[in-house]
Amino acid sequence: MYNIGIIGCGKIAQLRHLPEYAARGDVRIAGVYDRNQERGEAVAKNYGAKSYHTYEELLANPEIVAVSVCTANNSHAEISMKALQAGKHVLCEKPMALTREECREMVRAAERNGRHLLVGHNQRFLKTHQEARRLLQEGAVGKLISFETHFTHAGPETWSIDAGKNVWFFDKDKAVFGAMADLGVHKTDLIRYLTGQEIVLSHAFLETLDKKGGDGTPIAVDDYAVCYYRLEQGAAGTMTVGWSNYGREDNSTILYGQEGVMKLYCDEKYSLIIEKKDGTRVSHEIDRIQTNAGQSKSGVIDEFIECISEDRESIISGREALASMEAVFSAIENADTMGLAGKRRELR
Ligand SMILES: NC(=O)c1ccc[n+]([C@@H]2O[C@H](COP(=O)([O-])OP(=O)(O)OC[C@H]3O[C@@H](n4cnc5c(N)ncnc54)[C@H](O)[C@@H]3O)[C@@H](O)[C@H]2O)c1
Known part of the structure; x- marks a missing residue:
């Protein structure tokens, strides 16, 4: 069973990430965070998860092995990097980050920490x-x-x-x-x-x-x-x-x-x-x-979990997203x- 965290509980999290994780038998939505606390709590209640007050607290839970980053564009890099440093696998929404350097740094952080980084390029x-x-x-x-x-x-x-x-x-x-x-x-x-x-x-x-x-x-x-x-x-x-x-x-x-x-x-x-x-x-x-x-x-969420369980490179890897960015x-x-x-x- 993979314990998952969701950071950012808006539209893309509610319409794709949460239901697609929930549809799998091998995933438990363990923790959620949104800077709109009420929204985070409502989502947590719906999915039987814990609502956190900061994303750092969510990342400090050792049982959570992977996170979806579904926040506004300006926080993708910061949250993804901290998650990778905390040893989590990361599925970050597009656009990957704001600058070339941020995108490259995310790829390096995934490689340094031996974790999977995927970006939500669902068109593939x-x-x-x-x-x-x-x-x-x-x-x-x-x-x-x-x-x-x-x-x-x-x-x-x-x-x-x-x-x-x-x-x-x-x-x-x-x-x-x-x-x-x-x-x-x-x-x-x-x-x-x-x-x-x-x-x-x-x-x-x-x-x-x-x-x-x-x-x-x-x-x-x-x-x-x-x-x-x-x-x-x-x-x-x-x-x-x-x-x-x-x-x-x-x-x-x-x-x-x-x-x-x-x-x-x-x-x-x-x-x-x-x-x-x-x-x-x-x-x-x-x-x-x-x-x-x-x-x-x-299909993005299934790909994320399968990449983690099979420990294989994804067609929507951070490296691929970097080249598109x-x-x-x-x-x-x-x-x-x-x-x-x-x-x-x-x-x-
Ligand atoms: N793959 C796709 O096709 C697709 C489609 C839509 C959106 N997206 C991407 O997903 C991301 C989220 O978009 P959305 O449509 O869900 O937006 P949204 O406005 O519906 O939701 C954003 C949520 O994130 C929260 N949030 C924003 N910044 C935060 C932060 N720093 N920390 C914690 N919570 C924060 C907001 O409170 C809100 O609940 C965007 O980057 C967007 O480009 C991807």
């Missing part, structure tokens, strides 16, 4: 993505030329447990990143996973087009980003992410190869479609994407944040 566990990776490697659409990937939804102000325009996701100090890293790290990681290639060149355009905070002024982080990525074997593509899609969530990816096109989550029914150069079309009905409104099992950091560093109005003036 979707059956359609796994099948797409296999088919791409088999050459189903030939050599990859280009790609486009999208992740847009209505934004975190309705998702967060502390919903509203003052949501921490809009707060530059707590979130640090906007949509580019919040949603973009999922798709950056997905492109690396699908293609098995590293990103060697990146550039992003970051904008705040629509979202306003509680004071009615535009939020200080980006709510829309377009990113250009080039892969090591020469293919190039775009990633579009945004928090201002008030229609149906878009989680689609299209891969253009020399022999055809592969479409992922572009069709309601058929999650993987291959259109070949000769006009043939094969449609696979595999699964539905996990959306904010429609939650399904993420490196691409995100580099895109943000190279980003154009002037806004379109500024650009238009420049072109005249």
